[in-house]
Amino acid sequence: MTPVQEEANRLLGGVARHILLRGGSRSGKTFVLIRALVVRALRVPHSRHGVFRHRQIALRASVIQDTFPKVMRCCFAHVRYKWDGQSNRVLFANGSSILFGGLDDSTRTEKILGLEFATIYLNEASQISYGARNMLLTRLAQRCALRTREYIDANPPTTDHWLYALFEAGVEPRSGLPHGEPGLYASMMMNPDQNRINLSDAYLHQLDALPERERRRFLFGEYQSAVEGALWRMDMFRRRAAVSEETRAAIIAEMRRIVVAVDPSGASGPQDLGADEIGIVVAAIDHVGMAHVLEDCSVRDTPMGWAQRVIQSAALWQADKIVAERNFGGALVEATLRSIDPAASLRMVTASRGKSARAEPVAALYEQGRVAHHGRFAELESQLCLFSMRGYGGAASPDRADALIWALSELMLEPQAVKGRWQDQGWFSLSR
Template identity: 35%
Template structure:
């Protein structure tokens, strides 16, 4: 306790007097913020909930490195769990703030083929994906780091399997670093007496971010629901007037194993171009019982027309779809021409909206209430739009591109021929 207090005091003294000492600046004990270090006392879960760029990943990497590199010999086993294996490698291991980048000494070797990190003293960390909960059945651990838990595809199953494996040593613990979203699992962790919650704001890490980044975010998102979530790290509940609620979406989530008899890819092309443009691309199919299954949100951002057209074609081939449904309000025949230029054989159906987005979405929301739609996984960005979509649109004022694509896909599968939206084939 005294050592930690002295280190914090030293760090504050150095920063306040603008004294630069290379060895001390490199040491996490002096350069890390207090909210990036483990809480005191007894806890099972350290929940680090913060905005984008607030320093969550660095805190996780430093925690794991400190545990694994302690001692000349170690038998520690640590689980590193991310949304996907790619995210685990690119963020938790090799990222700018990842374990291999921040290790100042006793750097671990990354054995890619075995999906694990091995430290010189014998400590081992294995990486896992929320896409494969069963991979956590069998291994056992002393500690675990769970990154972006609110985005996990099969969150409940993956977290449950991890808890069964977190059984080594005298005091097994886990760190959860995540941007807050009101998903049921995160809410349960918040209510757990063994959880220690630490909140972090993006602006608290301003010294490590590009100049003007915080100001630009504040101008664009300050005071909005999205800004409070992504910048301030607040857990924002669903809008009362939203067409969808998270509990309802959670209730219709399942793992699909049966073959689907029809699959469509729906496209909502962006109205413009640039980094903030988004082309909504949703994939859905019909099971044997006539129920719609949402398979993927393949939406892309900041793409040129050729870029998003290729993304559509890739989704069509990846899911062996039967048809592509494309809205033409924004681009007219250009949309079809662009898709045809990528693959002339693509089976296209063009749709044109004659009513507002909310009116078009209402019958689709009713399908969810009737349990005629299920989600084959977690689609974070899409579900965020669904639960923030009310009569006036999204609270951010942006276009609900992902949701529009979903509406077109489910309309084509379950409402086709029953009125709006009107569909014509080419």
Template identity: 45%
Template structure:
């Protein structure tokens, strides 16, 4: 069967055409970084499909930190769009039991995660000709190095690793590896720097494929730090006046959830309205281990109606078998508990109220990070951006994710240290 008959010519942006040239270069590792919706994932999936069609029986992986992200954001969203536009005649089968797509030439595209419960089954048991690390800013470097041991299939193709991300802080491994050209852990110069190449792609490069007003209104309304990242694609410098720095967060980051978590809570900083101009509702899951260490497990913050965020809170509570939900009630009062009770009548709930200035209330939680007692399990770019840009009294934006984080950590730590008061309104 001539599977290439299924390919169609489609209009690539100049940036995507340049990216394809880079993807065909001698380099083994290629990073596309830049702002939101700049066409990075689309062109990488296109290139991966071309490779799969060129080499019958080859195997390729699309990996994120959590497998569900790869499955839904790429497998059920980007991949169908690429096929409809560039390969309209191509028929592929989805093998749900093992979470991969099979092409007519027997090549396979696997979707997986690099979190603890998926790594062994989905990655270590197979070899690949291509590994694509989607949203690599969320993946710890240890997960990258583990997965790269499986970039070893003999298929007739040059084995390659693709990466994409919205740039994180300059202390992130991707900046060290692709921009500084040093080994992220030892900081030694790369032995083969030419094997690591990168390219900036921004929304302006993909404007022809974006909704009207997305760049000017949606991205243009972000905070300076978020705009630099998601509009301009800039690597972030840590704020000199912030209570947190990216390095402070990175040095205690872990890949896996410990088995000895003895307390888990869901922290909520609720928005009482659900309009397009409303703040996010901050929703963060965190736990405390038996040795007094703290683990940030998930950031599920979203902009939604009270009913939707209440369902999200209930889902997270059930997912982690949490002990309670802790929510700030300075605004909304009984309406907050009512929204939760409508969804989960029996959920353990604690209302907390801020009574001190923001900066004073934030400092005790920042001190836990300085003592290396708080560990982020994986990467939470939006949350960490808020943390690294929070400057206390001169911070103008509402740090909703951060608020939820510190409510959760305050609840956990107050049971070990009654002197630590509720934090951050």
């Protein structure tokens, strides 16, 4: 098994009851989950387990005839089992069984309703409805020595899918309310690049050549925006190479102005998972008027922690200015930043207009091809794609996107004064 598959295996053996392995195509998700089912079946005699997919024909081609035999050859070469084609079950010598069922036939579904399982596995769950998933959850009821488990794999669908709501936003998909036991839900990303040992270079190049939206889903394993009339689309992000330590100085020299923008939140520290992150984005404008997004430094930290992160980023990038939103915390935001660097070149901004009103002119810059991203900023870009004329469509605050909007507004949309110099008081040296 690859290192990421071993990590997934540890997650499957943890305390979470509902586990989603999400990611790009052929990243080893199904292999890991089928192996886990077999381990559970062999560990406890007479335990029952089910593998389900939207269509039986797809389940047969991909899992019954391909992945399951491969798992048995590679991991359980000496284990004997019997295939019952009439019931689509694998039977082991200890009396345990694994049922393989499609959900596209009412007769087959009725038979499933008469069974109880210790494990249910939803294969390619992006194709399975929330109602069908909940029906299967009622069958997760076999009393045996195993803890009941729901395993799921998927190439991440759009952000309006029930998978995103349950596992990423932490809410019940229909009501939108937080689900009662967040500690029982866990998700992990597995991508093809982490499974190179089992894939050809030609296949990876094929994924890399897909259009941007499909590439983000099947190569990078990212959820896609489903907001109607979104201000940003995946194909609007122009890309340049990510900045490295070796190229940073040259990139800085190409820029006319560099800013660090911060959108504070009420987080009390890294463990305050109920609070939004603090959006921190570094952006610049070059000598021909092109904007560049250089780094996403967003964190969830204490006020002193994120303020130090902002000042450090300003020093690293030789920033001309820090732009900070005052709406959350008011004067405390400025006071916290100045407690670290009293001489910081700081501009405090106030969000007097709605999010979409502030986002629209920045989105227009992307539409005009006037913004380049140096590398991929998955979480930031996902937030941007949830903006529409009606506002922000995400479950949480767009902390990263807000910081970017402040940064690009400062660089591209505000009248500019004469550039000055900024030096800190001993913490860092800022010479721009």
